[in-house]
Amino acid sequence: MLILYNFGIKIYYFFIFILKYFNKKAKLWFDGRVGIFDSIASKVDPSSKKIWFHFASLGEFEQGRPVLEEMRKHYPDRKILITFFSPSGYELRKNYTGADYIFYLPIDTASNARKFLKLVNPEIAIFTKYEFWYHYFRQLHQNNIPLYLISGIFRPKQPFFKWYGSFNRRILSFITHFFVQDGGSQDLLRGIGLNNVTVSGDTRFDRVAENAALPNRFELVEQFCNNSKVFVAGSTWPPDEKLVGELVSTYPDWKFVIAPHEIRDDKINALIELLPNNSVVRYSGIKDLQGSSQLHKAFQDKSVLVIDNIGMLSSLYQYGKIAYIGGGFGVGIHNTLEAAAFGMPVIFGPNYSKFLEAKALIANGGGFSISTNKELTEIMAKLQNEDFRIKAGSAAGNYVQTSKGATPTILKYIEGKM
Template sequence: MVAFAFAPFRALVYCGATTELRVRYLYTFAMYLAMPLIVLRLLLRGVRSPPYHRRWSERFGFFDAPGFNGSLWVHAVSVGEVNAAEPLIKALRKDYPNAPLVISTVTPTGMARVHQLFGDAVFHVYLPYDLPFAVNRFLQRIRPQLALIVETEIWPNLYHACHKRGVPMMIVNARLSDRSLRGYRFLRGTVRSALRCVQVIAAQSVADAARYRLLGAEPQQIVVSGNMKFDMRIPPDAAAAGASMRRQWGCERPVWMAASTHEGEELAVLDAHLQVLKQFPDALLLIAPRHPERFKLVEHAVHTLGFSMATHSADGLPAASHQVFLIDAMGLLMPFYAAADLAFVGGSLVPIGGHNVLEPAALARPVLVGPHTFNFAEITLTLIREGGAECVDSSDQLGADVLRLLLDDEKRAQMGRVAHQVFDRERGAVRRVTQMVDALLQE
């Protein structure tokens, strides 16, 4: 396989290929050299997730062809991107009922979210690694008439293969943090060449558009369409379900939520809850770790610290006697946000980049975040600037900030109103993106 990869690279060196093309072949050669580590990682991941192990061949383009011709292909790497793409996918199903829909992800949690949202109405497949043979086999099987890449997934061989086949591409809900921009600097020429294969880059914000320009996109490719996450569907029964749960737990007891937490955050959250309990002995913490493989670890930590706890998998809902409730299931956050007095959104006390602050904002809940929010920088800064969210400076400060807000009903209500106003004002990105999709398909 290494020899197979080296042959075209060697030919390029001696045949006067352009610098960008040489770099892309060098990149491909490096991908082939990394294959043993890639396979080892797949095997290790398969131990943690047996269903993923059974499907790892899809990462090399091996899967049964669904018999499609002219499919609409949406790539959303994981849960957050799938959630962001949900309103767009539903709009595509409505506008193009006869076009097969293919959704690709990279993570098992992304796959699970696709099945939860759409069931068998779409065809799910794992995105292949950016190797020419895998990419070509993948495209031969799904036969797309349009490729929609959600947020920030730039794969040079994939993009060039789509361009060679005449498949128009859009990067939708496109975002590019300063951190990602720096990460691409070693492949700047290759990435610039890949971006020239894209017809439209629908950026979330002016800042994202500027960073794509710095990465090498042409001005005429870029449109600022807004953030599709604002067009997320609010379950019509979320507020009612939250109110029902509050009646069961006790309407007067303080309830706060820590959502999408990561390693390094749960202990800070539990320590904060100990501070809250000193002031409010009947307070309840709802905690939802980001990744399913960490559910048991968090449950063990809660038990070890001596909290009275319940879990969704074992108990369904907490009782009045419980101090902590572990939400050990995916896709259930909205009713619990509705049942909480305030929400801390994780991935932000540690340098993960933060997660979706719009879900609590959509339900008029005040939001707390840590200092690391570069994945949702524009949204988070808007919420903070307008008063719908606050930034917690450090893990040690979380308990004091939660307690301060739980003690101030008027402040929480004001923050919740502002958060919902921001959420409502920014909607409309999906409509703008679907208009661009229509234009591309008509061409």
């Protein structure tokens, strides 16, 4: 099985090499790893004490960020080293000031893992939610470097729990301790003989609650909203945008802030085509405007603000009364907790079965899943009732507040081992 794994890694690398000529993200992924070991060797002192955090992408970074920042406070003498697998994480957080070193993770081969750990020499390694790399995990194990998985979530259909999953189970055997989101994950791990498990919850709750308490302010967005009732649609894809677009004409007394998942011009233009004529203002078109008269003219008769900018969404929800989270008509919904933390009802598409928080929001009345325009229209009509809307928003906000606490649980355990 290891032969197939190694072959698969090489095929993946070759595929990215070809794709980089046609795809910007693939080019960033490939080019970001060119000369990576020289870069690490020139910047990192292997003799210093370091804590290594690895994140698949931006979402996992935000999920693990509370633990990272608490470790920084508790251990100011340690250096923090971050690696990312995806460009969507690295490119947006490569200048993050909470870490001393930030790199792409070299692909998972035996030689790369040996070389990386020799250059970095971390005291401990912390991975968030998923990404299980055989050679890195094995090298950490062989070098007696503790490896922790935080905010882990496991499902019965994963290969770890299948008759053919012995290789996958071996990867898990290299993990020093699992911090998982729920009891179901703990039971699955115990079922394959892994008892080094703590049900700590999900660190995302700590992160979104912290963000909701101290969100970034956007004065231009505030001026656009101008005390109106605001519908915020975040991380949307075309199927989501088609549905949301049909609400704009139906609710002329509402304003809509839409932050698409992809912000290429062609994607933004396609979104605008779905919206009523002359209803839209783009954030990029107003961010450099000065003076209230210019802004008044730009906002005049506009009911939709399209956010064609990265990094604003988690704080944009503060301006909303209702949130719609995209992705539910594709592989799965995006982050519902960022919106719920602000105490607002959350609407999303039908593909949410892998997301515990979405199920919980539906169960407590703070979340609503829709599959059709008719269903969205019906729930939007219900949410026009202020009492109903406030009750749903309170349920969502309370769910976040009562689910906090994973970070101190994790910190307490790791501190006892360091």
